[in-house]
Amino acid sequence: MAGAATVHELTAAKPASSPVAATTASSTSSVADVVARAQPAVVDITVKGSSGEDEGSGVVIRSDGMILTNNHVLAAAGQDPAVTVTFSDGTRRSATVVGTAPGSDLAVVRVSGASRLTVATFGDSSALRTGDTVVALGSPLGLTGTVTEGIVSALHRQLTVDQTRYTNMIQTDAPLNEGNSGGALISANGQLVGINTAIATSGSGSTGSIGVGFAIPSNTAKSVAEALMAGH
Structure with a gap:
């Protein structure tokens, strides 16, 4: 991104010790209803490896335990990270890495022995319009179950993060912070329209x-x- 802003990935090297849920106020009850349906498919992901510990978020995309997240959530901990997934009901399970796509900053992990998990419904991101309402779900600063609301600020953004070039990104003003990486950006009808990945800061x-x-x-x-x- 050009200008004074600096773009950062959304990982948190020192997650908060107490997972406290937090939500933003909404002017309509329908947003709360959408969140209630979508939140069981959003998880917290903690990784420990040779380079330390990190925390991010993930989205259940297959009922047998397949979870989508950002590659940098896993990579920050180094080689062969131990992955722990915490579900919205507080259940904690270990997971293994299925595959990573560093160029897309995406990865899939799997919780073994899982079945009938609540999964996110993919929406058509090409149908998004600037100004559409969106809601971000994830674990910023280790605060699991956090919900923030905003709009699609712009579409097709291009940016570079740590020498990786991204194109066609969704820009949103829904507040995101470290730990939101890999979490869900959902539409007003509860469909998954994006994977939260990065934020711009003032550079100060x-x-x-x-x-x-x-x-x-x-x-x-x-x-x-x-x-x-x-x-x-």
Whole structure:
């Protein structure tokens, strides 16, 4: 991104010790209803590896335990990370890495022995319009079950994060912070339209939300995820 802003991935090196749910107020009860349906498919992901510990979010995309997240959530912990998934009801399960796509910053992990999990419904991200209402779900700063609401600020954004070039990104003003990586961006009808991935900051040293966040479109995420899961 050009200008004064700096783009950062949304991982949190020091997750909060107490998982406290938080939501933003909404002017309509329908948003709460949408969140209630979508939230069981959003999980917290903690990874520990040779480079330390990190935390992010993920989205259940197959009822047998397949979970989509950002590659950088896993990569930050180094080689062969131990992955722990915490579901919305507080259940914790270990997971293994199914596949990674660093160029797309996407990855799939799998919780073994799972069945009949609530899955996210993919929406058509190509149908999004600037100004559409969206809701972000994830675990910013380790606060699992956090919900923030905003709009699609722009479409088809291009940006570079740590030398990786991204195109066709969704820009949103739904507040995102470290730990939202891999979480869900959902539409007003509860469909998954993006995977939250990065934020822009003012460049003054702060890494908090300034209302400029970016998500990988769901059409891209679905295609990459299907390729990673092929044969599993």
